Structure formats: structure tokens, C-alpha cells
Amino acid sequence: MEITGLKPVFGIEDIKSQTIYIAGPCSAESEEQTLETARQLADAGIKIFRAGVWKPRTKPGGFEGRGRMALDWLRKVREQTGMMVATEIANRKHLEDALEADIDAIWIGARTSANPFAVQEIADTLATLPQEKKDSLTVLIKNPVNPDLELWIGAIERIYASGVRRIGAIHRGFSSYGKHIYRNEPRWAIAIELNRRIPEMPIIFDPSHVGGRRDLVAPLAHQAIDMNYEGLIIESHCNPDCALSDSAQQITPAELASLLATLNKRSHSLPTKSLDELRRKIDRIDDELLELLSRRMEVSREIGRYKKEHRLPVVQTTRYKDLMERRVAESERLDMSADFVRALLAVIHEESVRQQVKL
Numbered sequence: 001m002e003i004t005g006l007k008p009v010f011g012i013e014d015i016k017s018q019t020i021y022i023a024g025p026c027s028a029e030s031e032e033q034t035l036e037t038a039r040q041l042a043d044a045g046i047k048i049f050r051a052g053v054w055k056p057r058t059k060p061g062g063f064e065g066r067g068r069m070a071l072d073w074l075r076k077v078r079e080q081t082g083m084m085v086a087t088e089i090a091n092r093k094h095l096e097d098a099l100e101a102d103i104d105a106i107w108i109g110a111r112t113s114a115n116p117f118a119v120q121e122i123a124d125t126l127a128t129l130p131q132e133k134k135d136s137l138t139v140l141i142k143n144p145v146n147p148d149l150e151l152w153i154g155a156i157e158r159i160y161a162s163g164v165r166r167i168g169a170i171h172r173g174f175s176s177y178g179k180h181i182y183r184n185e186p187r188w189a190i191a192i193e194l195n196r197r198i199p200e201m202p203i204i205f206d207p208s209h210v211g212g213r214r215d216l217v218a219p220l221a222h223q224a225i226d227m228n229y230e231g232l233i234i235e236s237h238c239n240p241d242c243a244l245s246d247s248a249q250q251i252t253p254a255e256l257a258s259l260l261a262t263l264n265k266r267s268h269s270l271p272t273k274s275l276d277e278l279r280r281k282i283d284r285i286d287d288e289l290l291e292l293l294s295r296r297m298e299v300s301r302e303i304g305r306y307k308k309e310h311r312l313p314v315v316q317t318t319r320y321k322d323l324m325e326r327r328v329a330e331s332e333r334l335d336m337s338a339d340f341v342r343a344l345l346a347v348i349h350e351e352s353v354r355q356q357v358k359l
């Protein structure tokens with residue numbers, strides 16, 4: 001499915017020159033905590049407030065959110081601060097309640113976007129909305145917990161097919177077994193590929209759920225801005241140590257304000273002239289690479305003709321193994337990972353074999 005004709009999320013027309021900042025507590029815990037955090041964030045210049053109303057918990061017994069009544073607190077946040085408000089929904093009922101409370105934006109959480117039944121139920125409900133609502137609502141789709149780009153794109157396509165057009169993605173990292181520095185591995189290449197596949201769609205980075213720790217939020221946020229993400233969604237709580245969910249990764253609104261002050265606008269972060277030069281350099285190298293590969297294929301076809309004449313098999317496993325091992329052994333000296341060299345040689349070899357078989 002081709003995803004085009006998207007409209008700006010949150011109605012922010014000038015998305016290329018401004019970064020979207022979304023901030024707020026992991027959960028709306030009480031009216032006081034929600035409004036106090038919101039007031040401080042509004043003072044810090046935040047325009048979009050997030051708060052979880054229904055919380056998906058790994059184990060039973062955790063804080064599962066205040067549910068429907070917390071939607072009233074979000075409404076008050078909007079009335080009192082003028083911020084737009086966003087919350088997570090996981091099923092039809094959540095969506096209906098959020099719409100009734102006139103929430104500006106919803107997001108589909110990582111556990112939900114991994115479940116096509118749940119996403120389809122949400123999409124089917126969105127499809128029944130009056131055109132006016134479809135036009136104004138922003139829907140953000142978090143990556144599924146597992147590193148599966150097609151599943152992520154599938155969720156985006158389902159929402160797109162409902163007729164909603166203000167669609168964005170949130171990159172919150174991928175879970176894996178065992179202890180790692182990051183709570184959820186960023187696997188940047190997956191988001192880069194998502195951007196290549198759906199170039200019109202903004203991608204917002206979530207350093208809070210990737211890092212899982214307060215001290216990792218700022219460096220991850222900087223990295224994402226340097227990588228040209230369209231925005232950040234950051235968990236912020238007026239009293240992080242007492243937060244009922246994700247306490248370790250939440251920062252105070254004051255800490256968020258000083259982080260924002262150090263995040264340069266992307267247009268200032270890179271000197272454009274030298275960037276252009278570097279890009280031209282890369283282009284020339286890519287041209288050379290393709291020329292070289294084409295010459296390699298020519299030789300390969302010649303070998304193919306020889307093999308055919310002498311009735312030799314196209315693939316000779318020992319030769320392939322030898323060719324592979326010698327190059328992989330060189331990978332470190334060449335400053336590349338062994339996995340990359342192996343994968344690269346495998347696709348080159350595959351094309352060689354294809355060309356020889358064709359003869």
C-alpha cells in the first residue's frame with residue numbers, strides 16, 4: 001500500500017523547520033499530579049502534553065492507570081494551559097472514550113501495534129468517524145515491541161486505510177532478552193528504513209522508553225535530533241521519584257527545559273556546505289562501486305560460460321567458503337563489521353550465481 005497525501009500531525013504545517021516536542025508523565029496518576037506537571041511543562045514551552053490513562057503492565061498488580069476519569073484531567077490541562085493533549089489507546093472502548101473527551105491525539109502503544117487484531121479494531125472504529133473528526137485527529141503508531149518493520153508498517157497501513165491522514169510514527173526501541181544498557185534497543189536501522197519506505201511520515205523518537213534511565217534521556221535525544229527525527233516524546237513528571245510507573249526514566253519539567261535549551265534546531269546543527277561536499281563524495285564512491293560490481297559480473301559471466309562448456313556446476317561450495325572467509329577475516333582492518341562483510345558478499349555472490357544460471 002502506498003502511503004501518500006498525509007497531513008501534518010498536530011496541524012503543525014512547518015514540520016521541516018520545527019521539532020515536535022511532546023512531554024508529560026508516563027501516567028496521569030491524580031488530578032493534582034497531572035495539572036501540576038502540565039503547568040510546569042507549559043512554562044517550559046511545551047505545546048503537546050502526553051499522559052497514559054490506561055497502562056499496559058507486564059505483570060498483574062502494577063499500576064494500571066486511572067482509566068476514564070483521567071480523561072477529564074487531560075481536558076482540564078487543555079483548558080488551563082492551552083496545550084494539545086495526547087493519550088494511549090489499545091482498543092475500541094479506549095478510543096471511543098478518548099474521542100468523547102475530545103483528546104487531540106492518540107497513540108497506539110508498542111504492545112498493541114504488535115497485534116494486528118487490536119490495530120484493525122481501532123482502525124475499523126476510526127473509519128466510522130465523521131470526516132471532520134478524521135481530518136483533525138492525530139494518530140501516532142509506536143513501533144511494535146519486536147523488531148519487525150513489516151509489522152510496524154502493517155499497523156500504519158491499517159490506520160491509513162481508515163481514512164485518517166494525520167499519521168506519525170514513534171520509535172521507542174525494541175525489547176530483547178537479558179540486561180542491556182538500553183531498556184529497549186534502538187535498532188536505528190529499522191527507523192531509517194521506515195523513513196525510506198514512507199518518506200512523508202514524520203518519525204518521533206522516544207528517548208525515555210529506549211533509555212529506561214534518566215541519565216540516558218539527554219544523550220539519546222541529542223542523537224535523534226542529529227539524525228533528523230521530526231520530534232521527541234519525553235516522559236516528564238513533577239516528582240519522578242514518586243511516579244507510579246516508569247519512575248526511573250522520568251525527568252522533571254525543569255530538567256526537560258534545560259535539555260530543550262541545548263538541543264539545537266536541526267538546520268543549525270550541521271554546516272550545510274560541507275555536508276553537500278560530503279554527499280557528493282559519497283555519490284561518486286557509490287557510482288564507482290556500481291561500476292566495479294558491473295565489471296565483476298562481467299567476469300562472473302565469463303566464468304559461467306567456461307563452466308557450461310566444461311560441464312562444471314555453477315556453485316562450488318569450497319570456493320565460496322574460501323572467498324567468504326578470506327574477506328571476513330579482513331573486515332576488522334577495513335573498519336567494518338564481519339556481519340556486514342558476510343552479508344555483502346552473500347548478495348554479490350547470489351547475483352553472480354543468478355547471472356551464471358541464466359546462461
Ligand code: PEP
Nearest residue numbers: 026052109110111172209
Ligand atoms: C508509554 O508511552 O508510557 C508506554 C507505555 O509506551 P510503550 O508502548 O512504548 O511501552
Ligand code: MN
Nearest residue numbers: 026235245246
Ligand atoms: Mn512509560
